[in-house]
Amino acid sequence: MAGFGLQIKTRQELFTVEFQIYEQFELERKKKREHATARRRVPPPYISVKHTINETTLVVPDIKVFKKPEVKPSFVCAVTGRPARYRDPVTGLPYSTPFTFKIIRDKYHKYLKTITDNPEVTEYMKQFE
Structure with missing residues (x-):
C-alpha cells in the first residue's frame, strides 16, 4: 500500500483504505453503466405554420419510412437436417x-x-x- 503514499499502521486502517478504494471503483463502474443505458430518441418531425394575409399554411415534412432489415436465411444440412454452417x-x-x-x-x-x-x-x- 506504500504505492498510494500512505503509511498504514494497523490492520483496521488497511481494511478501511481497501474499502474506500473498492467503493470508488464501484462508483465508477456504476457511472459507466448508467451512461451506457441512455436511450437515443429520434426527434419528432418539425411542423411549421406559415401565416399570410389570406391564409394559414401548415407545412409537414415527409416522414421517412425505414425498411426492416432482411432476415438472413438459415440453412439446414442436406444429410442430417441439423443447422448447417x-x-x-x-x-x-x-x-x-x-x-x-x-x-x-x-x-x-x-x-x-x-x-x-x-x-x-x-x-x-x-x-x-
Whole structure:
C-alpha cells in the first residue's frame, strides 16, 4: 500500500483504505453503466405554420419510412437436417460436419458416373480413378 503514499499502521486502517478504494471503483463502474443505458430518441418531425394575409399554411415534412432489415436465411444440412454452417462449393448444398461433406461428395461422384455422354464430365471423373 506504500504505492498510494500512505503509511498504514494497523490492520483496521488497511481494511478501511481497501474499502474506500473498492467503493470508488464501484462508483465508477456504476457511472459507466448508467451512461451506457441512455436511450437515443429520434426527434419528432418539425411542423411549421406559415401565416399570410389570406391564409394559414401548415407545412409537414415527409416522414421517412425505414425498411426492416432482411432476415438472413438459415440453412439446414442436406444429410442430417441439423443447422448447417458450411456450403459445398461444387454442389452448393449446405452441410454441418466433415462427415456429411464426404457423403455429399460421394453421392455427387456416383451421380457423375451415371453421365457418360458428356465429355467434360468424363474428363473430370478421370482425376478420381
